Amino acid sequence: MSKESMADIPFLPTEIMGLRLRNRFVRSATMEGMATDNGSPGPELIRLYQNLASGGAGLISTSACCPDPEWMNCLKGQLVLNDKSHLSAWKEMIRTIHDQGALVSLQLAPFVTLGGSPAGPSEYKSGVHVVSADEIGRIASTYAKTAALARQIGVDAAQVHAGHGYGLSQFLSPYFNHRDDAYGGSVENRTRIFRDIRQAIAETAGADFPIWIKMNALDGVPGGLTPDQAARFGPLLAKAGYGAIEVTGGSMSGSHNSRGPLEKSEWFEGFYLEGATKVKAVTDLPVSAVGGIRKLEMIQKILTGGTADLISLSRPLVREPGLINRWNDGDISPSHCISCDGCFKMFVKGKGLFCVQEAKKTRE
Numbered sequence: 075m076s077k078e079s080m081a082d083i084p085f086l087p088t089e090i091m092g093l094r095l096r097n098r099f100v101r102s103a104t105m106e107g108m109a110t111d112n113g114s115p116g117p118e119l120i121r122l123y124q125n126l127a128s129g130g131a132g133l134i135s136t137s138a139c140c141p142d143p144e145w146m147n148c149l150k151g152q153l154v155l156n157d158k159s160h161l162s163a164w165k166e167m168i169r170t171i172h173d174q175g176a177l178v179s180l181q182l183a184p185f186v187t188l189g190g191s192p193a194g195p196s197e198y199k200s201g202v203h204v205v206s207a208d209e210i211g212r213i214a215s216t217y218a219k220t221a222a223l224a225r226q227i228g229v230d231a232a233q234v235h236a237g238h239g240y241g242l243s244q245f246l247s248p249y250f251n252h253r254d255d256a257y258g259g260s261v262e263n264r265t266r267i268f269r270d271i272r273q274a275i276a277e278t279a280g281a282d283f284p285i286w287i288k289m290n291a292l293d294g295v296p297g298g299l300t301p302d303q304a305a306r307f308g309p310l311l312a313k314a315g316y317g318a319i320e321v322t323g324g325s326m327s328g329s330h331n332s333r334g335p336l337e338k339s340e341w342f343e344g345f346y347l348e349g350a351t352k353v354k355a356v357t358d359l360p361v362s363a364v365g366g367i368r369k370l371e372m373i374q375k376i377l378t379g380g381t382a383d384l385i386s387l388s389r390p391l392v393r394e395p396g397l398i399n400r401w402n403d404g405d406i407s408p409s410h411c412i413s414c415d416g417c418f419k420m421f422v423k424g425k426g427l428f429c430v431q432e433a434k435k436t437r438e
């Protein structure tokens with residue numbers, strides 16, 4: 075392949091999970107906290123997604139979408155999709171994204187609490203409600219109902235969120251999962267809940283509805299998941315019917331969170347790439363790399379060097395929704411995002427999703 079065409083790879087169309095993407099860029103799920111009181115997208119949020127789609131991303135993941143606010147944790151302003159009253163606003167958002175040439179994947183939010191109590195596979199710390207086998211069945215059917223609604227309104231794919239140390243991610247992890255039933259112990263058993271979810275979705279949304287997974291390959295807690303251990307899940311997830319894997323890392327406590335090492339001195343570009351490389355080496359599934367990717371040169375290396383098939387970006391697209399078009403148009407200077415996490419802090423404070431650095435520039 076010529077040098078020129080290697081440089082073009084990020085911008086060339088590709089087929090993933092039977093979907094034709096206009097390029098290799100994914101907007102990684104990013105909570106906005108900007109949905110209306112019933113969890114539907116309103117005009118402001120639809121505008122945000124329109125800007126992301128017109129900015130060039132091939133596939134846009136929604137933020138984590140709550141499938142059942144009555145039972146699972148749901149934050150103020152979080153997207154919800156669980157009954158027919160939501161459908162018209164959702165349809166408008168999906169249409170708006172499609173009109174700009176991007177496809178859309180709905181992220182199924184992980185649970186942190188169930189029925190108001192902190193919940194997980196095991197009581198890894200006191201006060202955690204241990205999820206029962208019946209509750210695992212209910213989790214699977216809850217996701218399946220939302221996935222079916224997503225398909226009905228024209229969403230192209232759905233993503234199961236098994237990252238960042240939340241409840242589903244904990245099932246994979248030897249640190250969090252101490253169960254001695256069919257859902258703990260062996261690698262087979264620790265992926266069982268994901269087989270259940272995949273099967274339940276196939277039954278409601280159809281086996282051909284593309285489902286992928288965002289998976290931790292580094293928990294960042296002592297005794298937690300490592301890239302080598304995570305790689306062993308790849309073939310099992312492929313066999314279960316997942317169509318692609320986005321490889322992430324971090325937990326709610328420990329040395330890493332979803333946005334990388336907590337210690338700034340340990341931050342480096344592409345901080346979760348080791349996991350992506352190791353997962354990709356053992357499965358034929360397409361892999362999307364996420365985490366601190368800021369330079370087009372690095373993206374070209376990732377895509378041509380066998381590390382990943384897709385590039386997921388979160389904060390760079392908060393700062394510059396038009397980044398991908400900017401690069402494609404020839405201005406290949408790095409993303410302007412300085413990874414200060416100001417946008418995350420604003421979201422946590424309930425102020426919506428925006429880049430504080432851009433806001434500061436505007437004020438000045």
Ligand SMILES: Cc1cc2nc3c(=O)[nH]c(=O)nc-3n(C[C@H](O)[C@H](O)[C@H](O)COP(=O)(O)O)c2cc1C
Binds near residue numbers: 367389
């Ligand atoms: C404000 C904010 C909200 C986020 N919300 C989600 C989310 O809903 N689901 C998810 O899987 N990851 C979420 N993430 C993590 C990102 O998808 C991504 O994995 C992480 O920020 C690293 O990528 P980046 O360096 O390109 O930002 C969020 C990140 C930020 C900054």
Ligand code: SF4
Binds near residue numbers: 410
């Ligand atoms: S607030 Fe900081 S981390 Fe967020 S987009 Fe802006 S520069 Fe990046």
